[in-house]
């Protein structure tokens with residue numbers, strides 16, 4: 001009986017989603033007769049320690065994953081459950097994403113005072129977000145809104161609605177669904193208004209690339225379509241060389257007309273915007289190869305002038 005140590009951050013969301021993954025893994029190992037038990041191991045990351053500072057100011061890339069990846073490499077844990085959208089594009093040698101479980105709702109959503117939908121928020125309403133991508137696209141849609149910076153875990157962000165007088169906070173629907181808090185959602189923001197973050201709603205389970213037992217186990221809970229969509233979105237991110245400090249969104253869906261086993265097509269929309277929402281570059285494309293599609297949309301965004309937005313933000 002092998003004991004599999006599963007690493008995670010210690011936020012409420014991280015612990016909840018890791019518990020859900022362990023449940024899935026337990027079911028898969030029972031079903032396929034793989035003998036193992038799971039043990040959860042909490043790891044404190046730099047990202048958790050500096051929640052009072054805006055991540056974009058400290059160069060947020062990978063702040064939530066570095067310590068966890070080190071624990072994997074050191075053999076302290078055997079797998080780690082990440083929110084895929086928090087994963088830096090650069091991969092750590094010796095590690096692999098062994099599974100992308102089925103993605104949940106990738107959209108952004110609003111929790112508002114009184115449950116008012118986005119379109120009906122009063123003129124000049126105060127909207128809290130910690131994401132340039134969200135501020136850019138929300139301001140393009142509603143230039144009258146007063147977008148303000150807000151940090152913290154999802155529970156503390158919702159609390160700030162009451163304690164700091166925000167009219168609305170923007171969050172990933174996925175986090176609220178995983179926590180079982182969907183009744184707090186006042187409105188879903190359509191991807192026509194706000195294209196989600198790369199890989200939003202997807203988890204990535206990382207392991208050592210030379211651990212066949214764990215790779216085999218993770219393969220049982222992988223969702224091929226989610227993996228393909230995330231691959232295309234992340235390729236676009238990598239080609240644009242964007243970290244979380246640049247307003248980039250990408251959302252890929254899979255079309256499979258002829259039932260399982262038939263050819264799949266990816267359709268993807270992507271956006272690069274200025275933080276004030278005055279400039280919003282969007283592209284749409286389709287293809288069968290996620291890498292080619294990610295590259296093609298990124299190149300078209302660059303031709304439209306995304307490179308100038310990115311250069312300006314880098315200062």
Ligand SMILES: NCc1[nH]cc(CCC(=O)O)c1CC(=O)O
Pocket residue numbers: 083084085086154170171172173174175199200201202203
């Ligand atoms: N940036 C923090 C973060 N990382 C992952 C999620 C939850 C959604 C997901 O799993 O994609 C959130 C919260 C949020 O953006 O509201």
